[in-house]
Amino acid sequence: MIKKPFTTKEKIEEIVKSYPTPFHLYDEKGIRDNAKALKDAFSWNKGYREYFAVKATPNPFLIKILQEYGCGCDCSSLTELMLAKQIGSTGELIMFSSNDTPLEEFKYCNDLGGIINLDDITHIEAVEKSVGYIPETISCRFNPGGVFQMSNGIMDNPGDAKYGMTEEQIVEAFKILKSKGAKNFGIHAFLASNTVTNEYYPKLAGIMFNLAVKLNKETGAHISFVNLSGGIGIPYRPDQEPNDIKVIGEGVRAEYEKILTPAGMDDVAIFTELGRYMMGPYGALVTQAIHEKHTHKEYVGVDACAANLMRPAIYGAYHHITVLGKEDAACDHKYDVTGSLCENCDKFAVDRMLPEIEKGDYLFIHDAGAHGFSMGYNYNGKLRSAELLLQEDGSVKLIRRAETPKDYFATFDIFPECSELVEA
Numbered sequence: 001m002i003k004k005p006f007t008t009k010e011k012i013e014e015i016v017k018s019y020p021t022p023f024h025l026y027d028e029k030g031i032r033d034n035a036k037a038l039k040d041a042f043s044w045n046k047g048y049r050e051y052f053a054v055k056a057t058p059n060p061f062l063i064k065i066l067q068e069y070g071c072g073c074d075c076s077s078l079t080e081l082m083l084a085k086q087i088g089s090t091g092e093l094i095m096f097s098s099n100d101t102p103l104e105e106f107k108y109c110n111d112l113g114g115i116i117n118l119d120d121i122t123h124i125e126a127v128e129k130s131v132g133y134i135p136e137t138i139s140c141r142f143n144p145g146g147v148f149q150m151s152n153g154i155m156d157n158p159g160d161a162k163y164g165m166t167e168e169q170i171v172e173a174f175k176i177l178k179s180k181g182a183k184n185f186g187i188h189a190f191l192a193s194n195t196v197t198n199e200y201y202p203k204l205a206g207i208m209f210n211l212a213v214k215l216n217k218e219t220g221a222h223i224s225f226v227n228l229s230g231g232i233g234i235p236y237r238p239d240q241e242p243n244d245i246k247v248i249g250e251g252v253r254a255e256y257e258k259i260l261t262p263a264g265m266d267d268v269a270i271f272t273e274l275g276r277y278m279m280g281p282y283g284a285l286v287t288q289a290i291h292e293k294h295t296h297k298e299y300v301g302v303d304a305c306a307a308n309l310m311r312p313a314i315y316g317a318y319h320h321i322t323v324l325g326k327e328d329a330a331c332d333h334k335y336d337v338t339g340s341l342c343e344n345c346d347k348f349a350v351d352r353m354l355p356e357i358e359k360g361d362y363l364f365i366h367d368a369g370a371h372g373f374s375m376g377y378n379y380n381g382k383l384r385s386a387e388l389l390l391q392e393d394g395s396v397k398l399i400r401r402a403e404t405p406k407d408y409f410a411t412f413d414i415f416p417e418c419s420e421l422v423e424a
């Protein structure tokens with residue numbers, strides 16, 4: 001599959017007159033079409049809800065678009081909860097899937113009416129201590145251990161993951177929670193990340209539905225929802241076949257009708273906490289080539305760096321690059337595309353075949369819409385970029401301004417000798 005940018009060189013040349021590179025650009029139409037397709041794929045389930053994983057792209061403008069399709073917020077920290085509250089995602093529209101949780105965050109979530117998803121059995125006591133009681137609606141995170149493998153070889157390693165409870169613990173937890181007044185129970189698991197196969201969700205659903213039946217039988221708990229969490233992936237590489245959300249939804253439905261319906265449990269709602277799938281393809285890092293260097297290799301230096309998008313640097317992740325205006329040119333030059341951090345891992349691509357790049361060219365780094373801007377950091381004193389929304393009518397809206405040196409120095413407001421920097 002050819003990966004096509006959702007914008008053009010001409011559009012970027014127009015945008016940079018108002019907003020200099022680098023910036024993250026999001027595609028409103030893509031976000032909307034995808035959110036609608038997800039909703040349709042699970043419309044067979046009455047209680048279905050997507051809780052967008054806020055950590056993937058914590059921008060209120062973007063999350064408000066998802067709210068139009070019924071999405072809530074999956075939060076895992078105080079500030080994510082605060083953001084959800086501020087944009088009107090409260091009550092059942094909050095899922096708090098946190099681990100290693102500070103006590104006071106349970107209370108903050110409960111005060112907003114959010115649903116707490118317990119990562120560990122000891123968190124029952126922690127919630128009692130923090131909230132003062134056990135909420136009527138509560139969820140537990142499951143970890144079956146071992147290796148999770150799919151037929152195409154894709155696998156992940158739950159046995160090595162810090163999250164969730166064992167089966168014995170979750171049975172025990174449900175008994176305790178029930179005795180302390182819980183009435184509506186949920187179960188949650190995240191067993192494989194960035195799966196580019198239609199098989200993952202149905203397989204996970206099968207495991208979870210069987211667990212739901214077992215928990216209901218052994219503890220009498222009423223299972224209100226099964227949360228399949230995140231993990232549906234996107235094709236970062238051009239040779240990957242994208243997931244088909246309709247097929248995934250129908251696959252989950254088949255498991256539901258096979259396992260839950262015969263057990264008389266056809267009132268169970270399906271929840272998801274997708275992040276990458278909701279935003280990944282609909283955001284790009286746009287950066288300009290500012291330097292070329294010919295030494296032992298051919299280097300193109302750009303004005304963005306790993307502080308704007310760290311996945312290539314920390315995971316060696318592939319992000320496709322299009323040189324705007326050269327979409328149809330032959331990829332006959334081999335480059336390392338680098339940022340300016342004093343770290344040799346600061347490369348967006350290594351030995352990548354691209355069209356010949358000249359200084360001034362704009363590079364469109366694909367699939368940066370999730371776990372992109374949000375993983376940004378300030379190493380080397382780099383400032384976070386702006387985020388821009390390419391709206392359906394073709395106009396561009398600033399949805400987060402770029403950091404300035406003043407933002408960077410703000411926490412030195414305790415030093416009078418830094419006052420010039422703080423107020424600059």
Ligand SMILES: *Cc1c(COP(=O)(O)O)cnc(C)c1O
Pocket residue numbers: 053055056074076097098190193194229230231232273274275276277370
């Ligand atoms: C990160 C995360 C998600 C989202 O994962 P994606 O891979 O972006 O879909 C969902 N739920 C929890 C608890 C997470 O930590």
